[in-house]
Amino acid sequence: MRVAVTYENGQIFQHFGHCAQFALYDIDNGEIVSRQVVGTDGTGHGSGHSCGSHSCGEH
Template sequence: MKIAVTYENEEVFGHFGHTKQFKLYQVKDGKIISSEIIDTNGSGHGALAGLLKSLGADVLICGGIGQGARLALEEAGIRLFGGVFGSADKAVNDYIEGSLSYDPDARCDHHSKGHGEGHSCSGHDCSEHGCSEHSCSEHSCS
């Protein structure tokens, strides 16, 4: 089984469509046997689902994700676990153990609204303070 994680600085990156890298884990018999960092080379949103399919990914773990990307992943046969934050390695180990905490309704719905009022990234409402006033590594509003 191959598990892909949106990736930045050892952490699950918070916005699928803007991720610059995936960490791809090869899992066999309930253990990680290898992992590698894959650059997306600027691919965005729908193209990322195709990239993951070409890499043989069975599962994607990410933070926020838009509806179009959700549909593209579904069409590619890739299982989605969104709303995940923190260590990428821990997330994969939790998935393997069946204890991954995720949000099946995680969304990133700001594509037509910009980063102001109405922006919502995986359950975090940025309208109170604006995305420019905090570190995007918390949940990645970028």
């Protein structure tokens, strides 16, 4: 099974729409067998932007 989680600065990130990366985990028999970090290439409604608000005029 492959699981994708939002990822930023080496940690799971709480806001899906603002993350610049995803960590992909391959799981086999309940164990993580591999991990890969992939970028979003700037897609998403604010990917990589960290103002924390939609009122900053950059969304």
